[in-house]
Amino acid sequence: MTSRITRTVAATLATAALLAAPISAYAAVTQPTLSEAAVTSVHAPRGALVSAVPVARLTAAQLDGAAAGTGFVGTPAAKDDVTAYRLIYRTVDPNGRPTTASGLVVLPDGRHGALTVAEYLHGTTATKAYAASVSEDSTDRLVTALFAGQGLVGVAPDYLGLGLGPGEHPYIDTKTETSASADMLLAARTFALRHGVVLKRDVLVTGFSQGGRASVALGRALSRGEVSTFRLGALQGVAGPYDLLGTELPAAFNGGVAPATAAFYLAYFTTAWNRTVGLYDDPREAFQEPYASTVEGLFDGTHPDEDIVAGLPDSPEKLFTPAFIERLKHPTGRYLRALQTADQICHDWTPRVPVHFYNGTKDTDVVAANADVCATALRARGAQVTVHSMGAVDHVGTALAAYPQIVRAFSRWA
Template identity: 70%
Template sequence: MTSRAIRIIPATLAIGALLAAPLTAFAVTQPSLAQAAVAQAALAERTAVRGSLVSAVEVAKLKAADLDAAATDAGFVGTPKSRYDVTVYRLIYRTIDPNGRPTTASGIVVLPDGRHGALTVAEYLHGTTATKAYAASVDPESTDRLITALFAGTGLAAIAPDYLGLGLGPGKHPYIDTNTETSASIDLLLAARTFTARHGVALKRDVLVTGFSQGGRATLGVGRALTRGEAGSFRLGEIRGVAGPYDLLDVELPAVFTGEVEPHVATMYLAYFTTAWDRTVGLYNNPREAFRPPYADTVEGLLDGTHTEGEIVAGLPDTPAKLFTNQFLAKLKHPTAHFRQALQDADQICHNWTTPAPIHFYTGTKDTDVVPTNAPACATTLRATVTTHSMGPVNHFGTAHTAYPQILRTWTP
């Protein structure tokens, strides 16, 4: 994969080639993702109990020294030394789709070897990925898997959902859908409680929530649900969001058209966002209303979760103006009617709840994927104690590289 391809899919830490780490200890033989997803969807129809565990399988073991070496090779400079070897498990669990119907999703639980009793849980929420096979539960080189394992290496019980439609989840991923990002994350937490009890581990009540990019935004939805008691006895411990697009309507979308977001990056984001939101919100009647030829005939299929990053990059132009019709570009620049209302509803994660738990945002001044002004815009409307940490003159991924060693040190038990 070329360096340009890496930058086009900027909001994922699930790309082995992006932050290549020698995670050969994570390698396992995988079944056909399509076959597994169909099988899990069939299981979901048998019962609709959210958060119930369908299956669990060990997928990797990693020594503490190997974990530290992987963190260094991946660029997480200053990461604290791991205190424990860890074991990674893939869970399949029951949750709901955007229409509230029963489905399944996959995710990982990583436990520190030799630790029993009550452990604090850290939930990591990943950034944008458009490829099912890059999810942490199935990709042995996933940097999302690495970050989650690093939390476990400190002595925490660490979990990471793939979200809907990624990993072994059936169907397409409903990208930037707060409701299902939240439900998939909460339901994994419930499934993890059942699973860890079998290993002599109880999960403490307070949950530490962190995420990068798309996952940074998702931390607020998960935190809101925990605060409102939507995860049983679990409650919010704190939030640490890294480079999240918290304010879509007033900050991130306008930044696309002022040039603050790099055009080739904006093209991929908007293509993914538009095709996903057409399924959940309804943005066009026919792809030709939104996309120019020849992309109108190919873009929806290109972003169905089965294509690699290289294929996605090769199938898209380098600017939004080349991808979208003039009429649809105007709609993106100046949202109206139900589209504007959907954006306002999505941005309520910064408005309509309060929490006594601390919230921390991490930004980089050279981030041209998710502009750093997202954080203060959200902080001013959140009814909570919010601290924004600038990581200095670093880009999108540089923000994660500098933030996560700090978060790991802060959360080490």
Template identity: 50%
Template sequence: MPLSKRSSRSRARTLTVATLCVCAAVGSAAPTLAAGQVHHAGLQRGALLSATEVEGLDAAEATAYVRGMGFAAPAAQHGVDVYRVTYRTIGPTGLATIASGVVALPRAASRHGRLQGLRTVEYTHGTLPYRGDAASVTDGPDRAVTVMFAGAGFAAVAPDYLGLGVGPGQHPYMDINSETTASVDLLKAARTFEAGKRATLDGKVMVTGFSQGGTAALGLGRALQRDAVPGLRLAALAPVSGPYDLSGAELPAAFDGRLAPPTATFYLAYVLTAWNRLHHLYRSPAEAFRAPYAGTVEALFDGNHTDEQIAAGLPGTPEELLTPQFIHYLKHPTGVLAQILRTADTVCTDWAPRAPIRLYDADLDRDVAVADTLSCQHSLAANGVTAPIVNAGNVDHIGSALASYPKILHWFSQLTPTQQ
């Protein structure tokens, strides 16, 4: 069940919590924002607040770092410097807040040289419940993805999302609107930071994301195509193993055995407690969760509990976690739940990407249903978009990411300006 990837300098971290890996020491904590950094009422969305270097690697070290996290990636062409940035954005209700993320640059740019015409890759990560596991805070495969792209000569950025990394509050898990705004505003902040590092961009943004980040990548791509960031345009899309069809594929799979029961239980607990904070799915936890979990489950997802602590506090199946009435509600959604699901599922249904797009998945995925990718492909086809599926073969959910990202790097590198 656990996936552990260890670098030479740090504790093991995961690309996603999808396999309920034990990946953080109990009691460890993310750095926090200084008190003065959260009160900037006059600043616009995407304003850069701070930047801190967290990793510096020459080309050989960047190669070893990425391969040490499990990616069969080519040798890096550049050294890479990785920075944690904080920036101004908005929360789900539109109120101002702060978020953090990663900016990784080829060393010629980040060490006061000059790189002209850099293409940007934005990577949106998979499910994380513990804020200290975010790529801006810790070593791990999520950070390694940015190093891989920067080592190939891209400017790489990766949002932590709201409530993760050093951002305040709780993470609004699987809320496509705030995932999109956090991702868009990081691009704005990154552009400011990169200009200060004498890196010039060519305006093209290639977007990829894994698991939860697969849906976030599609949401970001949609926003870029709709001119969310003037001067930047969508150049390619490569989502990996995302839950793109919650109502038609992912929720049914959580109850019919296609998803591993402990994983389905984890995801359901996380998403229901997060959605309830925004949309009030239940008046009392006891309406949704069985005893004794009704009294404990919400506190597990406060952003300060590790994967190990959360897994220890949950049962092994959705039926043990949820009341029969709430299971029926999930299987036959109405009202606010039905509306949430419709909004989430629009990432594949309500637009037609004009940039090249490929969907990536794997045959043995029991964390996100393979049917999600097929559903997204069919929805895009109905809008006139051809989206080939690149299958990683007989590997699991994590394996789909480890196998897919070197392929995505190759594809992004091979795309010519006329193809974009």
């Protein structure tokens, strides 16, 4: 794979750092410790707080500078200095067994009493160290802090297997994206009380790319009363692959998704779903050599995206066997059922709050039609849904254009 392709894919993937730009204003207060991660044998209720440590402090002026320097043009000026904390909390794995996960909570300094939560769900990353709770350079950390700078409580789960979470990440697994995000809310509530903050009932939910999907799923759980006393207050999804079966998977093969990018996403998706759904018994059934021998190891959470891209071909056709390509294109059996279940996030509930989706016409990671399909399905159930086109921008450009608007919209709840 050429360096040009590597740079292009690395720049457009929805990684935990939307951009590769360091946010130098973030100064690390503490580093991850082994003791934080080594708690999987401890039995405690879901959402129980295991540990909390400060990881960054930022003044309002530094927040404004970081937003401008990263490209979030038009973000409203911060009102508060903020402090970010990494939480370890109890949750469950794809089989319902106890495990732990990490995440970020950002509090506006000096505020006490009842505050509203803005929960941000991040996009695709295959690297544990890129998660917002551990990476000083994470733009996801910045987005979460921007909400806190408006006087909200910023909450950002790392999901399972990322950050300091044990094991591998179950990528695009709606069930655990929801449970990890819901349990993070419960842990954040416990943590906030220790700082004199009570979390209000209504939760503002937003997410980018993979997190766009996850935000709709979390919104569904909140709407159904499945997350303690919390309920859905607002829902805004950015460039999410909401319609896997009818839109995003076909686009991975018809040119809608850039071929090298599609190879990355499909490799991650296939290896992860093989653990949760079961897609093959031997990697050689799905992947051509030499990739069959290496692809699962690339997604163990320790490799940066650049190394993963360098270890993959520049198209799905070079990565997968012809027979498996056909299976990906024409799902059957439990694979089909799993896709249909995943796509129910747009079909089996009715949001009681206005929903806003954002897309970009030059997005070759998550095609713009995903938002239109999901919006149509939700409107058919009586939901109020608006799709905002950010114009001729790519995947990252969609987020850069959307989040200043979302921060402004959510600030009205502070």
